[in-house]
Every structure is written in C-alpha cells, then in structure tokens.
Amino acid sequence: MAGILEKINIPEDLRKLGEDELIQLAVELRRFIIDIVATKEGHLGASLGVIELTIALHYIFNTPEDLLVWDVGHQAYGHKILTGRMDDFETNRQLHGLSGFPKRDESEYDTFGVGHSSTSISAALGMAIASNLKGETEKQHIAVIGDASIASGMAFEGLNHAGVTNANLLVILNDNAIGIDPSVGALKEYLTRARVGYKPARDNIIEALNFKYFGPVDGHDLKGLLKVLKEMKAIKGPKFLHVITKKGKGLKKAEEDQVKYHAPGKFEPDTGELLKYDTDGLPLKYQDVFGLSLVELARKNKKIIGITPAMPTGSSLKYMMEAFPERAFDVGIAEQHAVTLSAGIATQGFTVFCAIYSTFLQRAYDQLIHDVALQNLPVIFCLDRAGLVGEDGATHHGVFDIAYARAVPNLIIAAPSNEVELRNLLYTAQLGLENPLIIRYPRGRGVLKEWQLPFKEVEFGKGECLREGNDLAVLSIGNMAINVQKAIAQINKPGKIAHYDMKFIKPLDTHLLKTIFDKFTRIITVEDGVITGGFGSAVLEFAAKSGFRGDIEVLGVPDEFIEQGSVDELQEISGISVEGLRQKMKSMS
Template identity: 85%
Template structure:
C-alpha cells in the first residue's frame, strides 16, 4: 500500500488537519507500516496493531504533547512513536543507537512517561494531573492507556483507588483485548469479559464504585465512535474511565489467530504473516526450556513441587508444567508481589515452590522477597530467567541488578549455573531438601550444550569448581560468563598462566576455595554479567579484605550506568565483558 497520507504525517499537528475519511485511510497505512517494519526488524507486534485506531483518535482529539499521554505497557506504543516524529527512524527500533522499543522521556516530548514495566500508568498520570491542578492548569488533559492484564496488578488499583477521591482531570482508558503476553487470568478478567457484552454483575460496576465516570464498552476499531466518545470525555472534569474493546494483532490474520506467538514473533513474511523458518536442528535448547522440561521431570516424581509465575508461562516455559500438572502450576497474572508471597505461603505448608520470574520483574517484589520469604527463612526457589543483559528490550528489561539487590538479604542464597547441565542439576538439588530460600539465575536465549539431559547429579551448595589450572592469574566467573572467559583464555598465547574458576554461588561464597586462590595467585579478575557495584566482584573484594589478601583484584561487569538496547553481543562489548574485552584485560595483566 502506498503511504499517501502517512508519509506527510510528522507530528500530531499534521494528523489534526485530516478529515475523517483520511483518518481511516491513515489507519490502514499505519497498520501496514508497522507490519512491514516489524517483519524485518523484529519487535512487539500484536499490541500495537490492536490500538491503531485508538492511537490516531487520541492524538486527533487531544492536544498532545501539551495534553499528557501515558502508554501502559509500552508494547502498544509503536503507532504512537510513528505519528510523533519517529517515522523515518522507526526501522532503528530496539537496535543499538536507535530508538527504544518502549516510551522514553529522553527520546521525545510526546513520551510523557517511560513505561517498560506494567501497571504504572494510572499512578504516573494521576501524579501529572494533581501537579497540573497545583499549577492552575485546569484545562490540561491526562490520559493513561492501560491493558486488561496490566490493570489487574495491585499498583494499578492503588492508583485507581486514590484517583477516585481526587478532582484530578484524569482519563483512564482500558485497552481490553483479553490478553497480555499470555491470555489474561483472574476474576477481574472474568468481570471484564462479562462487561464486554453489557452484563452488570451488580447494581453498579467496579469502576463506578471507585468514583470514576464509566463509559463503554466501545469498539476500539470504530474510529468514528472513538472520536465521538473521546471528544465527549474531553469536556468532563474529574476521573473518568473508558472501556475500549480491541483485538490484539488486528489487521494481520496470523497475528489475530495466534496472539501469544505474535506478541513478538521475530521475523515474518509481511504479506501473509507466515513466520520465517530457521533451522534450529542441532542447536542448544533455550535455558527457559531446560528449566521448563526439567521441572516437569522433577514434578513427576515429587508431588510436593509447585510452579508459580506472574503472567509469564510462555516466556518462562512454566507452560510445560501447567500442561502436565495443571493443579500444581499457576499463572497469577501481572502480580509479582503476590507471586512471591503466594510462594511463601505455600512453602509454609511443606511444598517445594519454584517461582519462575524474570530478573527485572523480581525487582517489583523486593519487600516481599525480604519480609515474606527471607526474614521467615522460607525455602522458596526463585528461578530468575533473563538474568544479565537481555538485548533489544533495553534498560527496562536487563536483569543486571539481581545479584546486587539480593546479596544483602540474610538467609537468601544466590546461584548461577554456567550451562544447562548445571542448571538442571541445581533444580534437582534444591528439591531434595532446602533450609533457605535460593535464587537460581540464568540468561535469556539458547544455552551452549546440545546434550543437556544427563542423569541428575547433586551439587554441593556453596561450592565452586576449578575449570582450568594456571600459574599467574586467577579468573573467577559466575554463571554463563564462564563461556566468555574460557573462549578468551583459549585465544591467548600464554594461556598456561591463567587459571579459571567457576564460583557457581555468589552467596554463600566458597571461602575455602577463595582462600586457596588467595594463597596461590597475586592477581585476580572477576567476571559477571551484573552490575559491578555491590555485585559478585564486590563480594569477592569484601572477603579478600577480611582474609587479608594483599594482591590485585579487578572487577569486570556492568558499569554504573543504564545500558540501552542492542544485541547481547553488542551490549557485552559496551560493558567490556565480551570475549575480546576479557582477553584484552588478561593480556594487559600478564
């Protein structure tokens, strides 16, 4: 489709010059533009396709950027980015040096708030609205667009609860497509499903009970209807709520039919939506699948095993246990705090609970990790997927803080397997009887071994392993960084001078092994894919000070800054923890 209208749209001001017939044509062009770019560059597809008409209507009716628009989650914001001056660089989306895949304040004045995690929009937009009241800007509009999975989170309800008791000029728009990354779950989802067909389960609805003026449900693909209702709501002061029904993946048949897969489908044929086929035969399995398949294997012989995940059954591969043992595996929705404390509650009753959660999302439940799990010393097993640099999702999603933020918590152990066999054996070991909670962290993507399903072996808690002897320098790695270190050493001419230890555990540290290392080597290098501040290297430094080590210790890890998007290899190079960066550091020390 020739972009007759979209090519002339460089800002919402251009958009507002169009008539309604042209707006409908623009919707078709915008949808096709998103499909064509994402087909080759990859990214989050389905959510943005579902809100094309809503995006156009919002920028047409409201005076953005003076009126403030917050997208929750940013998966929906591709059309918004294209219409707000980023059309010509949209093909750099999620790439190194390009635009972010999520709204980002430093990127555009139209991005009122950064939203990489969910359920923050109501609180943020309410804060903006209350600030506008304090400044006397009574005509300013504040809009939060939130998905039906995001609104089920506790934080969203905290915001709604507060907003209903204010005079804030706040419009909350519920983008209801019955799916987040996976299908939405919970009683609220059932309530919204009934609301779709006009059924009132009580004499009032839940939103009106929170003192919002409720409108809807309305068809999110009826552009004329959206324009009318938004114009009407623009004239109403105070908190109001618009329930919009959309279809995720709208406009691409394959994306509508398989909304889970086409949330972020990878590369595909833009005309048909057919996924491009890659030959994965013989390639190592993804770490998440090693976790998922191993958990099913363990659960088949241990009826005490429970699996819990907050809204990521596909992303964490807990889906395999949900299929095999549906009575013992639970998706609790976007509710990380609830997931952690639910796990704690089940652990009090003698169950072996594996809480599968992305590293970046465990940050959202830090108090529960401390107060509900570690303080009570409940042996919950946290399986932290996407630990380390995750690539194109960027700063909001990198799992680089978990070692630092969890190392300070008493009772909590931290392990990081270097490969799939180690992961498998750790998962096996912790269900044999655990006295403390533990974090097992592993990276996004494929592993390094083709043969991973070996007989289980028990791992000694808190014990590291020497992978290579050497004469001058000891390199201590944690987790999958062992691979980069081994490859770097293999490329060196004086490799016999380098020893390599896989420490396996950040906490408890293998102090016996460290004492032996301190006696033998005067130069030590630690390598991690987490932040250097308070991380694994810091733990080694702390113990070295206690032990009176007089040699040199160098820490390689993520520097004290937020790392933007790019491929994992590119980002490791920026941090200096890629193979060549490690090799150069070691060469300089010999």
C-alpha cells in the same frame, strides 16, 4: 509507504485531516508497522491492536500539551511513528536507535518512561495533581492500560486514589483479553461479561471507585472512538473508558496466534508466515530446560508447585501447567502476590518454584525480604533473563539481581554456567532445602546439545577450577564462564591463566578463594550484573577481610543504565565480551 502517513510529522498534521482520511491513515500506519517489524523484529501484536485508538487520541487531545501515558509500552509503536519518529523507526530496539518503549529523553510526546506494567495510572494521576497545583485545570491527562496490566495491585492503588480526587484523569482500558499470555483471574472474567454486554445494576467496579464509566466501545470503530473521546474530554474529574480491541488486528496470523505474535521475530509481511530458522542441533533455550526439567521432577515429587506472574510461556512454566494444572499457577501481572503466595504455600511443606524474570523480581523486593527471607522459607526463585537481555533495553536487563539479593540474609544465590548445572540445581533444591534460593540464568539458548543427563546432587557454596594456571586467576559466575573460556583459548599463553567457575555468589566458596589468594597476586572477576555491590564486590570484601595484597580487577556492567542493542554489542560496551575479556587478560598476564 505512500499516501497520508508520509505527510504526518507530528500530531498537529494529523488534526488537519478529515475523519474519512483518518480511516485510510489507520490502514497505512498498520501496514508500516507490519513491514518494519517483519524485518527488524519487535513487539507486533499490541501496537496493531491500538492503531485506531492511537490516532483518535492524538486527534482529539492536544498532545504534547495534553499528557498521554502508555502502560508498559508494547502498544506504543503507532504513537512513536505519529510523533516525529517515522523516519527513524527502522532503528527501533537497535544500538543507538529508538527505544522499544516510550522514553522521556527521546520525545516530548513520551511523557513517562515505561517498560514494566501497571504504572500508567499512578503516573498520569501524579501529572494531573501537579496540573491542578499549577492552576492548569483544562489540561488533559490520559493513561492507556491493558486488561492484563490493570489487574496488578499498583493499578488498583492508582484507581483507588484517583477516585477521591478532582484530578482531570482519563483511564482508557485497552481490553483484548491478553497480555503476553491470556489474561487470568476474576477481574478478567468480570471484564469478559462486560464485553458481551452484561452490565447488571450495582455491578460496576469502576463506578464504585468514583469514576465516570463509559463503554464497552469498539476500539476499531475510529469514528465511534472520536465521538466518545470528544464527549469525555468535556467532562471533569476521573473518567474511565472501556475499549474492546483485538491484539494483532490487521494481520490474520497475528490475530489467530496472539501469544506467538506478541514478539514474533522475522516474518513475511504479506502473509504473516514466520521465517523458518534451522534450529536442528542447536542447544535448547534455558527457559525450556527449566520448564521441562521441572516437569521431570514434579512427576516424582508431588510436593512441587510452580508459580509465575503472567509469564507461563516466557518462563516455560507452561509445560508444568499442561502436565500438572492443579500444581502450577499463573497469577497474572502481580509479582508481589506471586512471591508472598509462594511463601504461604511453602509454610505448609510444599516445594515452591517461583519462575520470574530477574527484572520483574525487582517489583517484589519487599516481599522477597520480608515474607520469604526473614522467615527463612525455602522458596526457589528461578530467575530467567538474568544479565543483559538485548533489544528490550534498560527496563528489562536483569543486571541488578545479584546486588539487590546479596544484601539479604538467609538467601542462597546460584548461577549455573550451563544447562546441566541448572538441572542439577533444580534437582538439589527439591531434596530438602532449608533456605530460600535464587537460581539465575540468561535469556536465550544454552551451550550444550546433550543437556538431559541424569540428575546429580550439588554441594551448595562450592566452586570449581575449570583450568589450572600459575600467573593470573579469572573468577567467573554463571554464563560468563563461556566467554572466559573462549577468551582464554584465544590467548597463546598455556599454563598462565587459571579459570574458576565460582557457581555461587552467596555463600561464596571461601575455602577456594583462600587457595586462590595464596597462589595468585593478580585476579579478575567477571559477571553479567552490575559491578556495584555484585559478585566482584563480594570477592573484594572477602579479600580485604583476608588481608589479600594483590590486584583484583572487577569486570561487569558499569554503574549506568545500559540501553538497547544486541547482547553481544552490550557485552562489548560493558567490557565482558570475549574480545574485551581477551584484551584485559592479555594486559594482566
């Protein structure tokens, strides 16, 4: 690092530069991000695409007095670096380091905490309304949202409201035709026409919502951005700027493969070449086991439908989209729509697999209850990224799904402990399911090299004794079985510790639980979800109902938001790492 960037500690320093110096700053800032992410990993392409826009915003607007909200936050690395966090940026997404997303308690320049998409317009509008109420009529409020995020219903709710207010709100559409995967839908096609200059009369959906529309403009023309933002700053009321950018700008490989370089892992900073890892012989990722198994099933069962809200690559539904494009749908960043669409298809006798991250199903909780469970429609929710997901932190951990789903009638909740169990659950679900089903599985690689075994039918609501014992019983759910097995192996007490893989949170295997209660007075439950209302709570409730008088220790994620760090580090903090479990078992046996 050298030159102009090292002199920028806060945006006030930035505003002392001339326009030509800003162009050099953009070069240095882009390179700084590339060099850090190449070795520390993180979200690359989105931030590279908005370097000029980031500089222009902090140059024209008086941040932090003027309030800037970044949607999702993948695009905010440049913002973080220019607002006093350059020296700490190498700690990005690490334990006790910077969050990978804007975060209110990290900086006064982070006006709103984000991580899930499409919240920026509503948040910025709320700030603008509050400013009007306080008499701060000159204050500016800016929301930067991507073309994939703006297609979400929540974004349109915000636009719809803003258009009938006098709020001093500027919405900037960062249009690069891609989110994590390519943007989809009719709005994307509309924006594509605008990108090439097709603007027929009475065909501007933004102006129809009472916004003053500007654009499209080149998002990499820094001087042009400065000019248009200065003009728009003087205009009162709701305004909309359509900016065309290229995701991954400045790194050729990232421009050419925007999906892979959204979060590419480690790479060579000069060339962009991904560092090669020897994956031969390693287990497949759970998401790929799901995706490939679904294709196997769909070849024989023509009633199978696949749906995902903007995560075909992340969930690996891409395999079915390639094999059976007429039966697999990416509906964009629209989780509520994805769930109710699944319900609608299910009413017509189809078997619907809705592939969605655990953290994103939270955004469709009403639809899960009202449109699926209440009507007892047999939609199969395949919840990827369940449990602690690591460096993406509090906004992305899938730790609430057991607790929030367990309260819903008619739902079956299953958690396979390995890839074969996942395959068999998928197989059984498409044989004639009578209830909605949640299958939750973790991020990352599985545990078995030989996973593609013949399908077997699963008996719902039945657990299994994996290891006999006579002193202490450990009840695990899902992938926690692996940590438990490793911990037991490190304790030299043969025959003392029994291990039960319960497999289902709802319905619980009450017959097996009664057997356990009759035999043991000391029990540990282990889950990778929140303790409050989770699997252990279900066991405690049944124990109270059964009159169990022994001790039950519930282990899981504590009643607090867990921040970023590696999965191993976060499991240790939560007391569910192998070592944490070993210590607890040793103390109780």
